[in-house]
Amino acid sequence: MVVDDLSDADLDRLFQAFADATRRDIVTRVTAGESSVSGLAEHYAMSFAAVQKHVAVLERASLVTKERRGREQIVRAHHYGLQRARRLLDEYETIWRQRADRIADILAEDRKRVPS
Amino acid sequence: MVVDDLSDADLDRLFQAFADATRRDIVTRVTAGESSVSGLAEHYAMSFAAVQKHVAVLERASLVTKERRGREQIVRAHHYGLQRARRLLDEYETIWRQRADRIADILAEDRKRVPS
DNA sequence: ATCATCTACAACCATTTGGTTGTAGAATAA
DNA sequence: TTATTCTACAACCAAATGGTTGTAGATGAT
Numbered sequence: 001m002v003v004d005d006l007s008d009a010d011l012d013r014l015f016q017a018f019a020d021a022t023r024r025d026i027v028t029r030v031t032a033g034e035s036s037v038s039g040l041a042e043h044y045a046m047s048f049a050a051v052q053k054h055v056a057v058l059e060r061a062s063l064v065t066k067e068r069r070g071r072e073q074i075v076r077a078h079h080y081g082l083q084r085a086r087r088l089l090d091e092y093e094t095i096w097r098q099r100a101d102r103i104a105d106i107l108a109e110d111r112k113r114v115p116s
Numbered sequence: 117m118v119v120d121d122l123s124d125a126d127l128d129r130l131f132q133a134f135a136d137a138t139r140r141d142i143v144t145r146v147t148a149g150e151s152s153v154s155g156l157a158e159h160y161a162m163s164f165a166a167v168q169k170h171v172a173v174l175e176r177a178s179l180v181t182k183e184r185r186g187r188e189q190i191v192r193a194h195h196y197g198l199q200r201a202r203r204l205l206d207e208y209e210t211i212w213r214q215r216a217d218r219i220a221d222i223l224a225e226d227r228k229r230v231p232s
Numbered sequence: 233a234t235c236a237t238c239t240a241c242a243a244c245c246a247t248t249t250g251g252t253t254g255t256a257g258a259a260t261a262a
Numbered sequence: 263t264t265a266t267t268c269t270a271c272a273a274c275c276a277a278a279t280g281g282t283t284g285t286a287g288a289t290g291a292t
Contacts, residue, residue, distance in 0.1 A: 008137035019131035020280085021124035031212050038238055050281055052239075057279095071238050071289040082209055089202040096147050096195055136250085154268055166251055168269075173249095187259040187268050 006084060010062075014085050017061035022046070023054050027077065030064055036072040122200060126178075130201050133177035138162070139170050143193065146180055152188040 006014070017023055026040055041051040055075055058064040062081035067074045122130070133139055142156055157167040171191055174180040178197035183190045 008140075011140065012135055012137060015131050015135035016279095019128055019135055021128060022280095024124075024127065027208060028211075031208055031215065033215070036238080046280090047282065048239085049241085049283080052241090053280075068239095073239065077212055079209075079212055082205060082212065086202060086205040086209055089198060089205060092143060092147060093195075093198055093202055095144075096193055096198065099147065099149070132249095138250095152268080162250090163252065164269085165253080165271085168271090169250075184269095189269065 006088075011088070013057075013061040014063070014081060017057050017063055018085070020054070020057075022051075023058055026051075026054060026058060026075075027063055027082075030075050031077040034074050034076045036069075036074055037066075038072070040075065122204075127204070129173075129177040130179070130197060133173050133179055134201070136170070136173075138167075139174055142167075142170060142174060142191075143179055143198075146191050147193040150190050150192045152185075152190055153182075154188070156191065 018027075022044055025043075029035055029040060029043070037052055037055055038048065040055070041048045044051055055064065055066070059066055062078055065076050065078050067076070134143075138160055141159075145151055145156060145159070153168055153171055154164065156171070157164045160167055171180065171182065175182055178194055181192050181194050183192070
């Protein structure tokens with residue numbers, strides 16, 4: 001049962017977004033609670049513009065959303081992006097596990113046929 | 117309960133490795149069954165050297181292993197890298213879900229106090 | 233009205249990335 | 263031995279990435 005319908009480009013953006021420690025930290029923060037871009041920027045030893053770019057990357061990957069509130073831009077976690085990434089890795093792991101089980105079965109057969 | 121102990125650089129490599137469609141396809145293939153590097157290269161419209169590089173990226177990310185067999189280099193899936201990535205995303209999702217539940221509770225409280 | 237704050241975005245720079253071609257070594261086949 | 267196959271790796275290139283500074287527009291506070 002496939003629930004995801006993400007293009008290669010979508011997946012590229014999704015995993016690329018996770019491939020940076022600052023961005024993973026931003027995801028953690030806004031997952032714990034919303035924050036303005038400048039609020040986020042305080043926590044990192046880089047310029048506001050750099051943080052702004054990181055947020056933009058996360059937004060393009062559908063991992064966060066931005067919403068204006070007064071003069072601030074509020075960043076929130078976007079659940080579904082996260083869920084999709086996890087499900088994809090789940091699929092890989094399921095395939096792997098099935099194969100591992102099959103190998104285990106074959107080994108078990110061997111043991112029956114050639115008892116020590 | 118934290119089972120993972122991956123540095124930022126480890127995670128960078130891990131997600132970076134997934135951030136390319138060719139590499140994800142290689143992971144899928146070798147997850148279904150081992151293959152030589154040249155065997156993999158047949159499936160892609162790029163040079164052998166390019167595929168070789170992709171395999172090297174996956175190897176550095178601990179997603180596959182290489183082993184010499186005669187003149188071939190056999191590529192296999194390495195389960196643990198995959199598992200670690202999935203668990204990390206699980207953690208994010210758990211945090212998010214807890215927060216979503218908390219918000220739902222607060223809304224439920226509101227409904228009790230201010231019945232329509 | 234003025235000032236401070238928050239954001240947007242352009243221009244620039246160094247490094248990394250994803251590809252190429254070319255050369256060379258090791259293992260197998262004839 | 264010689265030829266073929268598979269791999270390793272260097273050198274190169276264009277484009278993307280992750281950072282910077284600088285300028286300008288909106289919004290809120292005094």
